[in-house]
Amino acid sequence: QKEVEQNSGPLSVPEGAIASLNCTYSDRVSQSFFWYRQYSGKSPELIMSIYSNGDKEDGRFTAQLNKASQYVSLLIRDSQPSDSATYLCAVRWGTNAGKSTFGDGTTLTVKP
Amino acid sequence: DVKVTQSSRYLVKRTGEKVFLECVQDMDHENMFWYRQDPGLGLRLIYFSYDVKMKEKGDIPEGYSVSREKKERFSLILESASTNQTSMYLCASSTAGAYGYTFGSGTRLTVV
Numbered sequence: 130q131k132e133v134e135q136n137s138g139p140l141s142v143p144e145g146a147i148a149s150l151n152c153t154y155s156d157r158v159s160q161s162f163f164w165y166r167q168y169s170g171k172s173p174e175l176i177m178s179i180y181s182n183g184d185k186e187d188g189r190f191t192a193q194l195n196k197a198s199q200y201v202s203l204l205i206r207d208s209q210p211s212d213s214a215t216y217l218c219a220v221r222w223g224t225n226a227g228k229s230t231f232g233d234g235t236t237l238t239v240k241p
Numbered sequence: 242d243v244k245v246t247q248s249s250r251y252l253v254k255r256t257g258e259k260v261f262l263e264c265v266q267d268m269d270h271e272n273m274f275w276y277r278q279d280p281g282l283g284l285r286l287i288y289f290s291y292d293v294k295m296k297e298k299g300d301i302p303e304g305y306s307v308s309r310e311k312k313e314r315f316s317l318i319l320e321s322a323s324t325n326q327t328s329m330y331l332c333a334s335s336t337a338g339a340y341g342y343t344f345g346s347g348t349r350l351t352v353v
Contacts, residue, residue, distance in 0.1 A: 233281075
């Protein structure tokens with residue numbers, strides 16, 4: 130079993146809809162959780178960080194963390210074609226130099 | 242704007258060559274990382290460093306070495322390039338603590 134697993138995708142939603150991306154992780158000393166967006170041919174870009182249980186909102190993006198269920202999600206409201214990308218979930222283990230493990234990513238397509 | 246700069250965007254090398262991939266960050270970050278990204282395999286950690294002259298093996302260090310003589314520079318060395326090292330190489334950095342990464346633009350290495 131992988132340490133970080135994401136919906137295999139691909140995910141397709143119409144413009145204006147809510148896109149929901151999900152991620153589960155194995156039971157380790159996890160400290161922090163991240164969502165990265167990667168456009169085709171580009172490198173990943175950090176879009177959300179979440180460190181404690183609950184919801185964190187930033188504009189159209191909401192990250193949700195449930196440590197008891199080992200589950201983290203990303204909601205994108207009012208999805209736009211420019212949101213079409215691969216979204217990577219990452220878990221950073223420990224503190225200081227703790228490395229991150231990435232999920233394989235979910236490819237989202239937002240159709241006009 | 243904070244930056245992680247990778248010296249080459251595209252690189253073609255011959256089997257058996259010694260290859261140097263350079264990464265420089267201007268954010269005074271303590272931690273630096275080298276990942277490779279392959280279709281179907283996701284992002285895999287090769288090596289990371291949490292301080293000058295310090296290095297730790299990641300998940301797939303075989304065939305690679307690293308050097309960090311200055312805080313801002315982290316080099317990845319392919320001792321004797323092989324075709325199975327053809328990949329996208331991504332450098333990332335972060336401040337000390339459980340924070341997200343800033344990635345460089347990547348180096349697409351082809352070994353022929």
